[in-house]
Amino acid sequence: MKQESSNIRLSPEQALKKLQHYCAYSERCHQDVVNKLFELGVWKKEHDAIIAALIEESYLNEERFAKAFAGGHFRQKKWGRNKIKATLQQKQVSPYCIKAAMKEIDAAAYEQTLNELLQQKWNSLKGERNRFVKMKKTAVFLIQRGYEPELFQPLLHTIQ
Known part of the structure; x- marks a missing residue:
């Protein structure tokens, strides 16, 4: 159950204190903080000052x-x-x-993970006899995961 009710507004100081804890718990983006400010019932005109304070104190770094x-x-x-x-x-x-x-994503690790996911999905489709259906299902799975078709298409054609 929430402590604040929607009619009670926090002062900027109270909101800053709450958001310091919120940002210290886990990395947050500016949008997450803005959403939290609205959730806490802080006036929109006070948002910029609170966000600026969080950035200055290194609680918020996009x-x-x-x-x-x-x-x-x-x-x-x-x-x-x-x-x-x-x-x-x-x-x-x-x-x-x-x-x-x-740039945080290592190219070799990315390629290895892509290969592992492709192999896992391919092997999970054992009951499927049609190679083209297996290729399509595997491709759809990898695209949903956010992998680039130009990286996995050549691998799909060589997989057994």
Whole structure:
């Protein structure tokens, strides 16, 4: 159950304190913080000052967030670059930060993960006898995961 009710507004100082804890717990992007400010019932005119204070105190750093997000989602969830990039864009992260985040993904590890996912999906389709149907299902799976077709298409044609 939430402590604040929607009629009670927090003072900027109270909101800053809450957001310091919120940002210290996990890396956040600016959009997450703005959403939290609305959730806490903070007046829109006070948002900029609170966000500026969080940035000055190093609680909020969009580039650090983007790098942590990209690295974590690649390693933990095995997301491809396209899905990571699209999610960061959806969170309104700047193109500069997205570019920096993409550099966090090691090319060799990316290729290895792509190969592993392709092999796992291919092997999970044992009951499917039609090679082209297996290729299509595997391709759709990899695209949904955010991998680039130009990287996995050549592998699909050589897989047994």
